Amino acid sequence: MSLQLERRLQPSAAMTWASPFIALLLTTVLAGALFALLGKDPLRGLSMFFIEPMANLRLVGEVLLKATPLVLCALGLAVCYRSNVWNIGAEGQFLLGAICASGAALWMGDLGLPGVADSATPTAGGTAGPRGVYAPLVLLAGVLGGAAWAGLTAWLKDRYNANEILVSLMLVYVAQQLLNYLVFGPWKDPKGFNFPQTPSFDATMLLPTLLSGTRLHLGALLALVAVLGFAVFLFRSWQGYQLQVGGLAPAAARYAGFSDRRALWVALGISGAMAGLAGAMEAAGPLQRLTPHVSTGYGFTAIIVAFIGRLHPVGILVGGVLLSMVLIGGELAQSRMGLPNALTGVFQGLLLFLLLACDTLVTHRLRWKPRTTAASNAGTTNTGERP
Numbered sequence: 001m002s003l004q005l006e007r008r009l010q011p012s013a014a015m016t017w018a019s020p021f022i023a024l025l026l027t028t029v030l031a032g033a034l035f036a037l038l039g040k041d042p043l044r045g046l047s048m049f050f051i052e053p054m055a056n057l058r059l060v061g062e063v064l065l066k067a068t069p070l071v072l073c074a075l076g077l078a079v080c081y082r083s084n085v086w087n088i089g090a091e092g093q094f095l096l097g098a099i100c101a102s103g104a105a106l107w108m109g110d111l112g113l114p115g116v117a118d119s120a121t122p123t124a125g126g127t128a129g130p131r132g133v134y135a136p137l138v139l140l141a142g143v144l145g146g147a148a149w150a151g152l153t154a155w156l157k158d159r160y161n162a163n164e165i166l167v168s169l170m171l172v173y174v175a176q177q178l179l180n181y182l183v184f185g186p187w188k189d190p191k192g193f194n195f196p197q198t199p200s201f202d203a204t205m206l207l208p209t210l211l212s213g214t215r216l217h218l219g220a221l222l223a224l225v226a227v228l229g230f231a232v233f234l235f236r237s238w239q240g241y242q243l244q245v246g247g248l249a250p251a252a253a254r255y256a257g258f259s260d261r262r263a264l265w266v267a268l269g270i271s272g273a274m275a276g277l278a279g280a281m282e283a284a285g286p287l288q289r290l291t292p293h294v295s296t297g298y299g300f301t302a303i304i305v306a307f308i309g310r311l312h313p314v315g316i317l318v319g320g321v322l323l324s325m326v327l328i329g330g331e332l333a334q335s336r337m338g339l340p341n342a343l344t345g346v347f348q349g350l351l352l353f354l355l356l357a358c359d360t361l362v363t364h365r366l367r368w369k370p371r372t373t374a375a376s377n378a379g380t381t382n383t384g385e386r387p
Contacts, residue, residue, distance in 0.1 A: 091299025097276025100145025146276015
């Protein structure tokens with residue numbers, strides 16, 4: 001008897017939702033084994049990833065803070081993937097959103113708008129006006145920047161049939177170099193002790209905080225609103241229906257008169273706008289300035305979040321919190337247990353690999369079948385003739 005994969009007559013709805021939980025369980029078991037190989041207590045190591053990040057209000061705030069950009073980026077990616085548009089460049093769109101938002105904040109700070117502190121006075125950095133007065137304009141600049149950067153991919157795909165996977169990925173490195181040029185060059189803070197960063201934004205450009213004693217800002221509530229909005233858009237709107245039909249059955253979509261070009265531009269535009277919004281929130285939220293490390297790989301991690309959440313807005317919300325706990329847990333494991341920082345990446349890679357492996361059970365099932373040997377088969381066909 002041998003264990004073999006057998007194709008199902010139709011995909012299993014139960015396994016569609018059970019697959020992420022099975023993958024998480026297997027990841028936990030393998031991570032515990034990895035802790036043991038490193039000479040660490042597996043239970044303590046796992047607690048660093050799943051219990052300690054929720055130990056107090058400050059850590060909960062940090063978990064939600066990191067989950068916010070992950071959820072926003074993953075929502076936009078879900079629209080792309082459901083439309084069969086493979087955007088891998090959310091990281092670059094995130095960076096352009098942060099760049100454009102920072103440029104808007106610095107520019108408005110120099111205009112002398114009402115309530116903005118004079119940058120030449122000791123009160124610069126943001127104490128003159130109420131916090132968040134001009135934050136919507138900063139966020140809008142980030143949205144437009146991210147959408148425009150994704151528009152480059154859409155234009156190259158539409159005009160020259162360039163592969164959107166390669167184009168969007170390569171543009172990430174262009175965005176990173178542009179960011180480095182700005183913070184090491186024209187936007188560098190002359191009073192920043194030679195650190196590659198911009199001056200601090202005025203308080204009127206910053207997002208208001210939600211919880212006292214934490215860095216959690218208003219963007220977390222906006223992410224929740226976005227989850228609800230995308231649920232309605234994808235499953236209760238005509239435009240969302242067109243995008244999903246185009247992704248599932250392109251020939252049927254063309255027969256129905258749905259435009260491939262429009263779907264491409266809409267999907268990438270939405271994805272870029274959401275990634276740009278996430279980048280703007282990061283710059284105008286916890287960082288309060290632009291630095292070369294404004295992103296810690298949010299755009300790439302959001303790909304894992306999107307697939308863990310089954311490309312569904314509610315699932316993405318759960319996946320974003322889970323991956324945020326992994327990021328915080330990796331930092332705690334590094335500082336408290338002396339584990340390498342690369343362990344967080346290993347944890348994410350294991351989770352994605354096992355998720356893709358478990359997804360096989362959605363369309364296939366495991367069956368025990370009699371083993372047929374090659375020798376027995378050859379014996380039934382052997383005629384005794386020489387070759």
